[in-house]
Amino acid sequence: MGKDYYKILGIPSGANEDEIKKAYRKMALKYHPDKNKEPNAEEKFKEIAEAYDVLSDPKKRSLYDQYGEEGLKTGGGTAGGSSGSFHYTFHGDPHATFASFFGGSNPFDIFFASSRSTRPFSGFDPDDMDVDEDEDPFGAFGRFGFNGLSRGPRRAPEPLYPRRKVQDPPVVHELRVSLEEIYHGSTKRMKITRRRLNPDGRTVRTEDKILHIVIKRDATPDNIPADIVFVLKDKPHAHFRRDGTNVLYSALISLKEALCGCTVNIPTIDGRVIPLPCNDVIKPGTVKRLRGEGLPFPKVPTQRGDLIVEFKVRFPDRLTPQTRQILKQHLPCS
Structure with missing residues (x-):
């Protein structure tokens, strides 16, 4: 709940x-x-x-x-x-x-x-x-005084300590990026609307900024301008799923291909196609790994994660009596 x-x-x-x-x-x-x-x-x-x-x-x-x-x-x-x-x-x-x-x-x-x-x-x-x-x-x-005695009418208290500068809370924006943009790197344009202090020091105005350059930020005498924090979120992808620096891909093959062997063409994020030979029997859930075909490591961009291929086997909806008999004769019992 x-x-x-x-x-x-x-x-x-x-x-x-x-x-x-x-x-x-x-x-x-x-x-x-x-x-x-x-x-x-x-x-x-x-x-x-x-x-x-x-x-x-x-x-x-x-x-x-x-x-x-x-x-x-x-x-x-x-x-x-x-x-x-x-x-x-x-x-x-x-x-x-x-x-x-x-x-x-x-x-x-x-x-x-x-x-x-x-x-x-x-x-x-x-x-x-x-x-x-x-x-x-x-x-x-x-x-009231700190000894509990009334001071009379309420008045603004004098500060006990000199005012110190405080930083405004961070401005958080969600930024959606595709796996291709993570793979290749990219520059994003973001329009940010901020309130800025007018020269009179009292009123504020709203101002738009396109963030692909350094933003000029205003500060009052008692505050430090807020940081702008971008939280990166993965966009859903038509073919891949992300697991850290690894990329997951589901390959669907027929029962015949799973039993007799086949070559599956695996797409990559950068648009290439890698032929993946499968000579052994492929069971549902079998996983094969293509090294270095994933996303860059954050601290070592020259190294990449893996492209992990998970196989799904498409079974036929029905079999003819003749096919069923042939399978009984040739397939092992266990």
Whole structure:
């Protein structure tokens, strides 16, 4: 059974956008690994990020409501699904989701930075961060002194430490490539739409970039520009399947060819055809390996994996009595 994203965030299926944001904010603060030291906190934190990633996006949420998690990740559940070629894969970094939600910074850094072994002031308990979803989890420090006495009207707190630059969360894009492009190498053109800071330092504009050159990235005084991360995904191929640097090919031969021998023409990724003699009896599932006809090794491009040929045997649907009798006479019993 697939994941129940609504249950993970603790909201009903009819929750609106604000309710989804409030639920993510509350749950993410509760299970953030910097605060929650339970063994399952990291996995729970990741589930919460994935649930928010789906439910905060109208298209993903619509597909999830119709087909569930499995249908969302396989493109609508069936070949006739209305989702077309859309396939969802969570980018896998819940901390990027968290940082993006809180404006590119980690609200726990001031209390839980690994470079400091002591808390910045005594009496602070991480469990004090468990607050109602409608309450500002950090606002209390502006209303009360750390000795518990009221300071009067709320005012913006002065920073305890000099502001440090933080890097924006990575921008993740999925890039589909064919096996031929992996084999030969290629240059891809990608149009990326980014928000960039205007000269006034306050407003932003959207700008398109075609990525086959170095992108100029803007930075504010307190942030480092985000990296752009391309996640390579294999396109489905008509003839081959990929297994690391090896390429798998299924060869279909007749029963006569399997028993009497044959030569099978095996296509390669670069368009050649290799004759493969088969003189022994070929059983269904027999595998033969063509060395060095696969994909390049990532760290040693001059070396390649193998082209692995798996044989499938096509059996006849029926036999005549005469053929059956001949086979009985000539084929071994075991």
